[in-house]
Amino acid sequence: MSMMLRMALRSCHLSPFMRLCRMSTEASKVSSRLSSLGLLRTQGLIGGKWSDAHDRKTLKVENPATGELIADIPFMGRKETTDAISAAYNAFHSWSKLTGSERSKILRKWYDLLISHKEDLGQLITLEQGKPLQEANGEVGYGAAFIEFYAEEAKRIYGDIIPPTSADRRLFVLKQPVGVVGAITPWNFPFAMITRKVGPALACGCTVVVKPSELTPLTALAAAELGLQAGIPPGVLNVVMGNAPEIGDTLLASSQVRKITFTGSTAVGKKLMAGAASTVKKVSLELGGNAPVIVFDDAELDVAVKGAIAAKFRNSGQTCVCANRILVQEGIYDQFANAFAKGVEQLQVGNGFAEGVAQGPLINQAAVEKVESHIHDALSKGANVIVGGKRHSLGLTFYEPTVIGNVNTEMKISREEVFGPVAPLFRFRTEQEAIEIANNTNAGLAAYLYTTNISRLWRVSEALEYGIVSANEGLFSTEVAPFGGFKESGLGREGSKYGVDEYLEMKYLCLGNLKSA
Ligand code: ADP
Numbered sequence: 001m002s003m004m005l006r007m008a009l010r011s012c013h014l015s016p017f018m019r020l021c022r023m024s025t026e027a028s029k030v031s032s033r034l035s036s037l038g039l040l041r042t043q044g045l046i047g048g049k050w051s052d053a054h055d056r057k058t059l060k061v062e063n064p065a066t067g068e069l070i071a072d073i074p075f076m077g078r079k080e081t082t083d084a085i086s087a088a089y090n091a092f093h094s095w096s097k098l099t100g101s102e103r104s105k106i107l108r109k110w111y112d113l114l115i116s117h118k119e120d121l122g123q124l125i126t127l128e129q130g131k132p133l134q135e136a137n138g139e140v141g142y143g144a145a146f147i148e149f150y151a152e153e154a155k156r157i158y159g160d161i162i163p164p165t166s167a168d169r170r171l172f173v174l175k176q177p178v179g180v181v182g183a184i185t186p187w188n189f190p191f192a193m194i195t196r197k198v199g200p201a202l203a204c205g206c207t208v209v210v211k212p213s214e215l216t217p218l219t220a221l222a223a224a225e226l227g228l229q230a231g232i233p234p235g236v237l238n239v240v241m242g243n244a245p246e247i248g249d250t251l252l253a254s255s256q257v258r259k260i261t262f263t264g265s266t267a268v269g270k271k272l273m274a275g276a277a278s279t280v281k282k283v284s285l286e287l288g289g290n291a292p293v294i295v296f297d298d299a300e301l302d303v304a305v306k307g308a309i310a311a312k313f314r315n316s317g318q319t320c321v322c323a324n325r326i327l328v329q330e331g332i333y334d335q336f337a338n339a340f341a342k343g344v345e346q347l348q349v350g351n352g353f354a355e356g357v358a359q360g361p362l363i364n365q366a367a368v369e370k371v372e373s374h375i376h377d378a379l380s381k382g383a384n385v386i387v388g389g390k391r392h393s394l395g396l397t398f399y400e401p402t403v404i405g406n407v408n409t410e411m412k413i414s415r416e417e418v419f420g421p422v423a424p425l426f427r428f429r430t431e432q433e434a435i436e437i438a439n440n441t442n443a444g445l446a447a448y449l450y451t452t453n454i455s456r457l458w459r460v461s462e463a464l465e466y467g468i469v470s471a472n473e474g475l476f477s478t479e480v481a482p483f484g485g486f487k488e489s490g491l492g493r494e495g496s497k498y499g500v501d502e503y504l505e506m507k508y509l510c511l512g513n514l515k516s517a
Contacts, residue, residue, distance in 0.1 A: 026353055027063055030123045031070065034222070039120055041221035042071045044080060044241060047087030048234020054079050059214055059242060064130040064361045064397055065351040073217050076242035081209065081250040084238040088180040088207040089256045091235030096177045096205035100154040103203060107151035110230035114144040114195075114223065121191060121222060126352040128216045129190050130360035130397075131315050133352055143192030145479040146495065150199035153500055157204060168514045174507040177205035178282055179258035181503065182251035184244075184272070186264045187363055188318045190216035191223060193263045196483075196494040198237060204503040206259070209238045209251065215363060217241045248272060255279050261502065262286070263320075266443075266488055273491075284492030284502045286320065286484060288417050289445030292438035293323040294460065296431070297331035299450035300472070305339045307474030308423070311448055313347055313401055314475070316359050317421040318367070320489075321446035321468065321477070324417055325407075327426045327434050337405060337425055341387045344423065347401045349392050362397040362420055371399055371420035377412040378404055378424065388421075409437060417443075431456065439465045444486030446470060467493075 034040040043050040053074035061070045074080070095103070114121065122137035131139070160173035181201045185193040194210055201208050212220035217239075224239050240247055248268075251257050252275035260276050262269055263286040276283045293311060295304045312323040328336045352360040362368050368391065375389060388400030399421055407413060407424035414424070414437075428434045438447055447466040451457050461469045467485040470476040477483065482493035492502045 024066055024068060027066070027068060027070065027127055030127055034120055034124060037117070037120060039117065039124070039222040039225055040071070040218065041225050042073050042218070043221075044074050044076055044084075045221065045224045045228075045237070045239040046080060046084045047091075047238065048228065051080065051083075053077070053242060057242070061128055061215070061218060063127055064363055065353075067396055070128060071218060073214075073221075074242060076240045077246040078250045080240050080242070081211075081247045082254075084209045084240050085180060085182075085251070085254050085256050087235035088209050088238055091233060092177075092179055092205075092207045095202075095207055095233060095236045098205070100157055100203075103205065104151045104154040106231045107147055107154060107199065107202060110227050110232065111144055111147040111151055113226040113230050114140065114147060117222075117226060118144070121219060123353075124219045124222055125190055125216075126360070128218050129187060130363065131352055132357045132360055135315065136352065139189055139192050142477065142479070143189070143195040146192070146195040146199040149479040149495070150203035150499070153200070153497065154203035156497075157500060157504065168512065168516070170511040170514065172509040172511070174509055175204075175504045176507055178503055178505050179206060180254075180256050181206045181208045181259045181261060182257045183208055183210045184248060184251075184260070184262045184264065185210065185212050185220070187213035187215040188315055188320075190219035194220050194223060196479075196499075197261045197263075200494075200499045201259075201261075201503045202232070202236065204500055206503050207236045207238075209240060209257070211240055211244070211247050211251075214241050214244065249275065252276055252279070252281075258282060259284075259503065261492075269490065282502070284484075284494075285490040286492075286494060287445075287488060287490045288443055289320045289322075289485065289489055290324045290415070290417055290441045290443035291321055291446045291448065292434075292464075293326045293448040294434045294438060294450065295326065295328045295332060295336055296434075296449070296451040296453070296456065297329045298452050298456075299332065300452060301332070301335060301339060303472055304336060304450035305343055307448065307450065307472065308340060309343050309347075310474035311470075312423045313344070313359060313421055316362055316399070318363065318419050320417070322417075322419070323423065323448065325414055325426055325437070326423055327428050327437055329434070330427055330429055333425070333427050337386065337403075340423070340425075341403050344387050344401045344403050349394065349398055349401065359401055359421060361394075362399055364397060367420060368397050368399055371418060371422055374413045374416070374418045374420075375402070375404065375422060378407055381408070381411050383407045383411065383424070386425075409440065415441065431460065435460060435463045439463075442488040445484075445489035446476070448474065
């Protein structure tokens with residue numbers, strides 16, 4: 001490393017602009033454009049002010065496709081989180097008093113700004129997360145739609161009137177915002193996992209402290225900047241990042257935080273749920289899945305192949321609804337395996353900015369090691385590689401799109417999410433057997449099935465112990481439908497009219513002793 005570069009790296013704490021360190025031409029073009037637009041924010045947001053960590057400690061954000069440093073961000077902890085909670089608590093008073101229509105207008109403006117910067121945000125996602133640019137732009141459209149939807153729902157937070165049990169009483173149900181929300185989000189959707197939480201929270205009148213993943217905080221910060229431009233008042237939306245367990249513990253310990261909403265691993269979700277007990281907070285969790293794709297003999301082969309590829313390889317297999325087990329009925333197994341393998345072989349791997357790339361890098365080395373350990377375990381127990389099966393020649397964290405056959409329920413891959421581009425094919429005989437294998441897991445987020453038999457479609461959909469069943473379709477996510485899981489996949493739902501319930505308290509109001517004239 002040159003002396004100049006070392007000095008530049010050391011001086012990263014001096015100013016936000018100086019935090020933009022060495023990058024490839026492509027990445028630096030993207031970041032200088034974002035910087036000129038004021039969208040390359042490298043500080044936390046507390047009470048409407050862009051802030052450093054109190055001790056100026058920083059953390060590196062790297063491009064997973066190149067290993068290059070993109071920016072240094074503040075390494076925040078208890079002190080900054082406490083400040084952010086206070087800011088959110090103070091802002092709650094006035095934000096919650098606005099009318100639904102007033103909040104709606106601000107959210108709608110935020111949505112318009114997000115959409116007008118769709119490509120900028122998409123580039124930022126590709127830069128820090130690695131997914132192909134087209135997919136990243138898709139995430140911005142999808143994520144922004146939650147802000148639009150909840151801008152509309154802000155005007156439709158209805159209460160209720162209950163017929164009274166005596167003539168001198170009137171009974172009402174009022175819906176009120178829960179208060180300050182702590183929202184902890186993962187790296188696989190650096191934008192959409194935030195808008196799915198912040199949209200309904202703000203619509204209901206809550207204020208929020210967001211903790212994005214330290215691996216991908218820049219998109220969250222850019223979205224927050226656009227939120228400020230839209231007129232979200234200081235303190236209503238705060239963003240802190242750094243020491244994740246310390247930030248989490250501070251949110252959990254605070255009696256001012258009334259709700260924790262989390263998307264991430266099951267292990268961390270369980271910790272947060274336990275930690276929320278001491279102050280009895282409302283909790284919603286969107287945790288790991290173990291999605292089965294069931295392909296019946298009567299499926300339309302092309303539809304099943306296309307759907308299974310989309311459900312498996314999107315975001316390099318790094319989503320909680322990615323196909324984790326592909327169960328194929330014996331009559332169609334060979335045909336499906338051949339067509340599926342052909343499709344997978346055509347997936348182009350590379351830097352997400354390059355034209356035609358369908359699969360970017362994995363997020364980090366730990367992710368690649370997890371994929372390797374699952375494949376090693378499966379091969380040692382009798383599975384065989386049909387396509388791929390090793391690190392990609394591009395190096396770093398690129399991994400070949402992989403298909404393995406002869407997988408069975410003894411293998412680790414049938415019990416745990418692989419969270420990478422590996423499609424394991426299982427063979428089954430009967431419908432009942434497929435349902436049993438599909439349900440034999442602690443997870444219950446999304447399941448997919450392919451059949452042209454409408455009676456079977458209903459029967460199997462109803463038997464699957466999953467929060468989401470997608471029939472003859474590989475991509476189902478939309479802001480208008482409820483997303484969430486059964487069993488250990490979580491609590492609560494995001495999206496749709498049901499999404500606001502997570503951010504509302506229900507108050508029963510009894511008016512008694514009313515006098516008759
Ligand atoms: P993943 O394996 O997908 O990164 P994690 O559950 O580790 O999933 O991370 C999801 C989010 O949870 C990230 O923002 C991460 O920083 C945060 N996180 C990790 N550990 C904790 C913790 N102990 N308390 C609070 N948040 C945490």
